[in-house]
Amino acid sequence: GQQVMQIPQYQHVQEGEDFTTYCNSSTTLSNIQWYKQRPGGHPVFLIQLVKSGEVKKQKRLTFQFGEAKKNSSLHITATQTTDVGTYFCAGRRTGANNLFFGTGTRLTVIP
Amino acid sequence: GAGVSQTPSNKVTEKGKYVELRCDPISGHTALYWYRQSLGQGPEFLIYFQGTGAADDSGLPNDRFFAVRPEGSVSTLKIQRTERGDSAVYLCASSLSSGLDEQFFGPGTRLTVL
Numbered sequence: 001g002q003q004v005m006q007i008p009q010y011q012h013v014q015e016g017e018d019f020t021t022y023c024n025s026s027t028t029l030s031n032i033q034w035y036k037q038r039p040g041g042h043p044v045f046l047i048q049l050v051k052s053g054e055v056k057k058q059k060r061l062t063f064q065f066g067e068a069k070k071n072s073s074l075h076i077t078a079t080q081t082t083d084v085g086t087y088f089c090a091g092r093r094t095g096a097n098n099l100f101f102g103t104g105t106r107l108t109v110i111p
Numbered sequence: 112g113a114g115v116s117q118t119p120s121n122k123v124t125e126k127g128k129y130v131e132l133r134c135d136p137i138s139g140h141t142a143l144y145w146y147r148q149s150l151g152q153g154p155e156f157l158i159y160f161q162g163t164g165a166a167d168d169s170g171l172p173n174d175r176f177f178a179v180r181p182e183g184s185v186s187t188l189k190i191q192r193t194e195r196g197d198s199a200v201y202l203c204a205s206s207l208s209s210g211l212d213e214q215f216f217g218p219g220t221r222l223t224v225l
Contacts, residue, residue: 004153031211042202043154045213088153097209098144098167101153 004091006102014110019079021105023072023089030094032065032072037104038085046074079109113137115217117203123223124193132188132220136205143186144214145178146202154202160186161209193224 003026013019023032031050035043047056049065049072056063062075072089086106090099116135124130136143141162146154156170163183171177175193180186190197200219206212 033213042216042218043204043214045215048211048213090153092211096167097142097161098156098159098170099214100156101146104151104153 004089004100004102006087006089006105008105009103010106010108012108012110013079015081016078019076019083019107021074021087021089021107023074023091023102025070025091025100027070027093029069029091030096031092032069033090033092033099034063034072034074035088035090035101036085037088041085043088076107079107081109081111083107084109115203115205115215117201117217117220119220120218121221121223123225125225126193126195128193128224130190130193130222132190132201132222134186134188134203134205134217136184136186136203137215138184139207140205140215141183141208142206142212143180144204144206145186145188146204148200148202148219157188190222193222195224198222198224 006023033048034046037043053067054065060077064073086104088104089102118133143160145157148154158178159167160180175191178188200221202219204214204216206214
Protein backbone atom coordinates (compact mmCIF):
# COMPACT_ATOMS: atom_id res chain seq x y z
CA GLY A 1 0.00 0.00 0.00
CA GLN A 2 0.95 3.61 -0.26
CA GLN A 3 3.22 4.97 2.41
CA VAL A 4 4.22 8.53 3.13
CA MET A 5 7.16 8.93 5.45
CA GLN A 6 8.45 12.07 7.07
CA ILE A 7 11.77 12.85 8.68
CA PRO A 8 12.70 13.80 11.24
CA GLN A 9 10.04 12.56 13.62
CA TYR A 10 10.97 15.22 16.16
CA GLN A 11 12.95 18.46 15.93
CA HIS A 12 13.95 20.83 18.70
CA VAL A 13 15.33 24.21 17.62
CA GLN A 14 16.29 27.44 19.31
CA GLU A 15 14.04 30.33 18.41
CA GLY A 16 15.51 32.00 15.34
CA GLU A 17 17.01 28.83 13.88
CA ASP A 18 15.77 27.32 10.64
CA PHE A 19 13.77 24.08 10.38
CA THR A 20 13.15 21.62 7.57
CA THR A 21 10.93 18.55 7.34
CA TYR A 22 11.09 16.08 4.48
CA CYS A 23 8.31 13.97 3.05
CA ASN A 24 8.80 10.87 0.89
CA SER A 25 6.18 8.78 -0.87
CA SER A 26 6.56 5.24 -2.13
CA THR A 27 4.43 6.13 -5.16
CA THR A 28 4.09 9.10 -7.51
CA LEU A 29 1.63 11.70 -6.26
CA SER A 30 -0.78 13.87 -8.21
CA ASN A 31 -0.52 16.57 -5.58
CA ILE A 32 0.63 17.09 -2.04
CA GLN A 33 -0.81 19.17 0.77
CA TRP A 34 0.78 20.35 4.00
CA TYR A 35 -1.05 20.71 7.30
CA LYS A 36 -0.09 22.02 10.73
CA GLN A 37 -1.53 20.59 13.93
CA ARG A 38 -1.00 22.45 17.18
CA PRO A 39 -0.86 20.41 20.39
CA GLY A 40 -4.42 19.41 21.27
CA GLY A 41 -5.75 20.83 18.02
CA HIS A 42 -6.79 19.58 14.64
CA PRO A 43 -4.91 19.73 11.32
CA VAL A 44 -5.05 23.09 9.57
CA PHE A 45 -4.35 23.38 5.85
CA LEU A 46 -1.22 25.30 4.88
CA ILE A 47 -0.70 24.80 1.14
CA GLN A 48 -1.10 22.53 -1.87
CA LEU A 49 1.54 21.72 -4.48
CA VAL A 50 0.55 20.24 -7.82
CA LYS A 51 3.30 20.73 -10.38
CA SER A 52 6.58 18.87 -10.62
CA GLY A 53 9.37 20.99 -9.11
CA GLU A 54 6.90 23.54 -7.77
CA VAL A 55 8.07 25.96 -5.08
CA LYS A 56 5.69 28.09 -3.03
CA LYS A 57 6.39 30.56 -0.25
CA GLN A 58 4.25 31.82 2.59
CA LYS A 59 6.18 34.44 4.57
CA ARG A 60 8.85 32.41 6.41
CA LEU A 61 7.64 29.06 5.03
CA THR A 62 8.94 27.57 1.77
CA PHE A 63 7.36 24.47 0.26
CA GLN A 64 8.86 22.34 -2.51
CA PHE A 65 7.51 19.46 -4.60
CA GLY A 66 10.12 17.16 -6.09
CA GLU A 67 10.69 16.73 -9.80
CA ALA A 68 9.51 13.11 -9.64
CA LYS A 69 6.46 14.11 -7.54
CA LYS A 70 7.43 11.58 -4.88
CA ASN A 71 8.92 13.89 -2.29
CA SER A 72 8.35 17.29 -0.77
CA SER A 73 9.84 19.56 1.85
CA LEU A 74 8.80 22.36 4.15
CA HIS A 75 11.42 24.85 5.31
CA ILE A 76 10.81 27.46 8.00
CA THR A 77 13.25 30.36 8.25
CA ALA A 78 13.97 31.95 11.63
CA THR A 79 11.52 29.90 13.68
CA GLN A 80 9.26 31.56 16.22
CA THR A 81 7.47 30.05 19.21
CA THR A 82 4.22 30.28 17.25
CA ASP A 83 5.62 27.70 14.81
CA VAL A 84 5.34 24.96 17.46
CA GLY A 85 3.26 22.01 16.35
CA THR A 86 3.29 18.91 14.18
CA TYR A 87 3.66 19.36 10.44
CA PHE A 88 2.08 16.73 8.19
CA CYS A 89 2.40 16.24 4.49
CA ALA A 90 -0.52 14.50 2.79
CA GLY A 91 -0.30 13.06 -0.68
CA ARG A 92 -2.88 12.01 -3.21
CA ARG A 93 -2.40 9.39 -5.93
CA THR A 94 -3.52 10.16 -9.44
CA GLY A 95 -7.23 9.46 -9.79
CA ALA A 96 -7.78 9.09 -6.07
CA ASN A 97 -9.65 11.45 -3.80
CA ASN A 98 -8.31 10.41 -0.44
CA LEU A 99 -5.17 11.77 1.16
CA PHE A 100 -2.43 9.65 2.71
CA PHE A 101 -0.98 11.57 5.61
CA GLY A 102 2.66 11.34 6.51
CA THR A 103 3.94 10.38 9.90
CA GLY A 104 4.47 14.02 10.85
CA THR A 105 7.35 16.05 12.25
CA ARG A 106 6.85 17.49 15.69
CA LEU A 107 8.57 20.85 16.04
CA THR A 108 9.52 22.34 19.40
CA VAL A 109 10.89 25.87 19.50
CA ILE A 110 12.92 26.81 22.54
CA PRO A 111 12.63 30.51 23.40
CA GLY B 112 -18.79 31.32 9.13
CA ALA B 113 -19.13 28.12 11.09
CA GLY B 114 -16.48 25.50 10.66
CA VAL B 115 -16.76 21.73 10.80
CA SER B 116 -18.34 20.57 14.04
CA GLN B 117 -18.21 17.13 15.63
CA THR B 118 -20.15 15.65 18.48
CA PRO B 119 -19.54 14.40 21.04
CA SER B 120 -16.12 15.83 21.78
CA ASN B 121 -15.38 12.87 24.04
CA LYS B 122 -16.93 9.43 24.20
CA VAL B 123 -16.08 6.75 26.71
CA THR B 124 -17.62 3.35 26.13
CA GLU B 125 -17.16 -0.23 27.15
CA LYS B 126 -15.77 -2.97 24.96
CA GLY B 127 -18.50 -4.51 22.85
CA LYS B 128 -20.78 -1.48 22.82
CA TYR B 129 -22.06 0.44 19.78
CA VAL B 130 -21.15 4.09 19.22
CA GLU B 131 -22.15 6.81 16.79
CA LEU B 132 -20.01 9.84 16.01
CA ARG B 133 -21.50 12.83 14.25
CA CYS B 134 -19.96 15.30 11.83
CA ASP B 135 -21.54 18.53 10.61
CA PRO B 136 -19.50 19.84 7.66
CA ILE B 137 -19.20 23.37 6.39
CA SER B 138 -22.39 24.36 4.61
CA GLY B 139 -22.12 23.84 0.88
CA HIS B 140 -19.20 21.41 1.04
CA THR B 141 -20.03 18.33 -0.96
CA ALA B 142 -16.95 16.31 -0.03
CA LEU B 143 -16.67 14.82 3.46
CA TYR B 144 -13.91 12.65 4.92
CA TRP B 145 -13.48 10.61 8.06
CA TYR B 146 -10.05 9.95 9.53
CA ARG B 147 -8.76 8.22 12.63
CA GLN B 148 -5.73 9.56 14.48
CA SER B 149 -3.85 7.66 17.16
CA LEU B 150 -1.43 9.37 19.51
CA GLY B 151 1.74 10.42 17.74
CA GLN B 152 0.47 9.38 14.32
CA GLY B 153 -0.89 11.15 11.27
CA PRO B 154 -4.57 11.00 10.39
CA GLU B 155 -5.49 7.66 8.81
CA PHE B 156 -8.07 7.81 6.03
CA LEU B 157 -11.29 5.88 6.65
CA ILE B 158 -13.95 6.94 4.15
CA TYR B 159 -14.78 9.68 1.65
CA PHE B 160 -18.25 10.90 0.68
CA GLN B 161 -19.11 12.89 -2.39
CA GLY B 162 -22.63 14.08 -1.73
CA THR B 163 -24.69 11.26 -0.26
CA GLY B 164 -22.62 8.40 -1.60
CA ALA B 165 -19.50 6.82 -0.21
CA ALA B 166 -17.06 7.34 -3.07
CA ASP B 167 -14.21 5.54 -1.35
CA ASP B 168 -14.52 3.39 1.77
CA SER B 169 -11.24 1.56 1.32
CA GLY B 170 -9.88 2.85 4.62
CA LEU B 171 -12.53 1.30 6.86
CA PRO B 172 -10.61 -1.31 8.89
CA ASN B 173 -13.35 -3.95 9.00
CA ASP B 174 -17.10 -4.44 8.79
CA ARG B 175 -17.66 -3.14 12.30
CA PHE B 176 -17.20 0.35 10.88
CA PHE B 177 -19.89 1.99 8.79
CA ALA B 178 -20.69 5.58 7.85
CA VAL B 179 -23.67 7.31 6.31
CA ARG B 180 -24.48 10.72 4.90
CA PRO B 181 -28.15 10.39 3.95
CA GLU B 182 -28.86 13.99 2.94
CA GLY B 183 -25.43 14.98 1.70
CA SER B 184 -24.65 17.11 4.72
CA VAL B 185 -24.35 15.62 8.23
CA SER B 186 -22.50 12.33 8.44
CA THR B 187 -22.49 9.66 11.12
CA LEU B 188 -19.68 7.18 11.70
CA LYS B 189 -20.96 4.03 13.35
CA ILE B 190 -18.80 1.50 15.15
CA GLN B 191 -20.27 -1.81 16.26
CA ARG B 192 -18.89 -4.13 18.94
CA THR B 193 -16.18 -1.65 19.89
CA GLU B 194 -12.73 -2.95 20.78
CA ARG B 195 -9.99 -1.33 22.87
CA GLY B 196 -7.97 -0.88 19.70
CA ASP B 197 -10.65 1.44 18.34
CA SER B 198 -9.62 4.07 20.88
CA ALA B 199 -8.40 7.13 18.97
CA VAL B 200 -9.42 10.61 17.90
CA TYR B 201 -11.88 10.44 15.01
CA LEU B 202 -11.55 13.45 12.74
CA CYS B 203 -14.00 14.65 10.15
CA ALA B 204 -13.05 17.00 7.34
CA SER B 205 -14.95 18.62 4.52
CA SER B 206 -13.91 20.28 1.30
CA LEU B 207 -15.75 22.33 -1.27
CA SER B 208 -16.14 19.84 -4.05
CA SER B 209 -13.36 17.40 -4.68
CA GLY B 210 -10.21 15.81 -3.48
CA LEU B 211 -8.17 18.61 -5.00
CA ASP B 212 -9.52 21.14 -2.54
CA GLU B 213 -8.12 21.96 0.87
CA GLN B 214 -9.74 20.05 3.67
CA PHE B 215 -11.20 21.76 6.71
CA PHE B 216 -10.99 19.59 9.80
CA GLY B 217 -13.31 19.47 12.76
CA PRO B 218 -12.08 19.33 16.37
CA GLY B 219 -12.48 15.56 16.48
CA THR B 220 -14.15 13.09 18.79
CA ARG B 221 -11.89 11.34 21.28
CA LEU B 222 -13.15 7.78 21.63
CA THR B 223 -11.99 5.70 24.57
CA VAL B 224 -12.98 2.05 24.72
CA LEU B 225 -12.51 0.55 28.17
